[in-house]
Amino acid sequence: MNRVGEKVKKVRIDLGMSQKQLAKKLGVAESFVNEVEQGRRIINEALIDKISKVFGKDLNDITMSLEEEVYIEDKAMRQTKGYEAPSKLSSSANKNTAEVKDIWNDAFGSVLKTVSVYKYNLKDVVGKKQLPIVSNKVEGYAQDKVLYVEIENDDMMGFRIAKGDTAFGHIVHEAENNSICLIEYNGERVIRQIKKLDSSKVLLVSNRGSLRTETAYIKDVTPLVRLDRLEIKL
Missing domain, CATH: 2.10.109.10 (Umud Fragment, subunit A)
Structure with missing residues (x-):
């Protein structure tokens, strides 16, 4: 389970909401919510905003966690293939914003229509x-x-x-x-x-x-x- 899934699951449980209830409010399948919480699905900012409205809580911190995870995963993949020498993730989020969004959009486009x-x-x-x-x-x-x-x-x-x-x-x-x-x-x-x-x-x-x-x-x-x-x- 990744940090995004953990946070969504924690808030849902704190509110006493089932996966089925959350899925109905979001207009998605219950299995989709389960896969998000298990870290098997990547969700974008639009869906995070929608989840925030359903929960009545600001979950913007989830966005940053997801961006970092996708960026780190992509960096590791390129390093393994020899495309880029290993280096530490920059402390400046703005420096990598464009690249992170491109990675996010590619991943998001394959799981949502x-x-x-x-x-x-x-x-x-x-x-x-x-x-x-x-x-x-x-x-x-x-x-x-x-x-x-x-x-x-x-x-x-x-x-x-x-x-x-x-x-x-x-x-x-x-x-x-x-x-x-x-x-x-x-x-x-x-x-x-x-x-x-x-x-x-x-x-x-x-x-x-x-x-x-x-x-x-x-x-x-x-x-x-x-x-x-x-x-x-x-």
């Missing part, structure tokens, strides 16, 4: 989030199939999906029974729960304070994104 947050038109990007890559997949899906959707109205308020929330999902092309999807229907893009009635019809369910259903032919409904997880805006 930047996922865009889209409006319903799936063209306008309104933000970005980073998720861990596990076995070359993100949350179990191909990397090029995942995205976030910003909820644009309160059509699904009864499902606790409100305007301003952000939903993680994956691209689909067929209607799945009981799934909640971003669909294109009657020239509009909306979020609806889809319930299959038979081989040709589905029930589109919404709830803006009261349940509303509409029967539609499957051929007239184009599923675009299945929503898998919701991140609520506080």
Whole structure:
């Protein structure tokens, strides 16, 4: 376990928070939190800031520890390969800032993917989030199939999906029974729960304070994104 993992684990335990609870608040898999605490994952400043907000504690000291660890590891590797003669780590952090960040970014890019947050038109990007890559997949899906959707109205308020929330999902092309999807229907893009009635019809369910259903032919409904997880805006 490295110093970063030790500090994250210590604060989490002090707050009485489980790995599962922390993972849910960060929008990552529980296994990712475990690997961070075990020192098998490298995290960047953005994720450290996010952890700080969840903990309600300033963890900036973790950033310096991580930079030092990555820098020392890279120096040792180059010395072993004969690229650089052994020398002590400079006492001036500023002197090595650029090099450390390059090393950090290279390492970080191999374990996390930047996922865009889209409006319903799936063209306008309104933000970005980073998720861990596990076995070359993100949350179990191909990397090029995942995205976030910003909820644009309160059509699904009864499902606790409100305007301003952000939903993680994956691209689909067929209607799945009981799934909640971003669909294109009657020239509009909306979020609806889809319930299959038979081989040709589905029930589109919404709830803006009261349940509303509409029967539609499957051929007239184009599923675009299945929503898998919701991140609520506080």
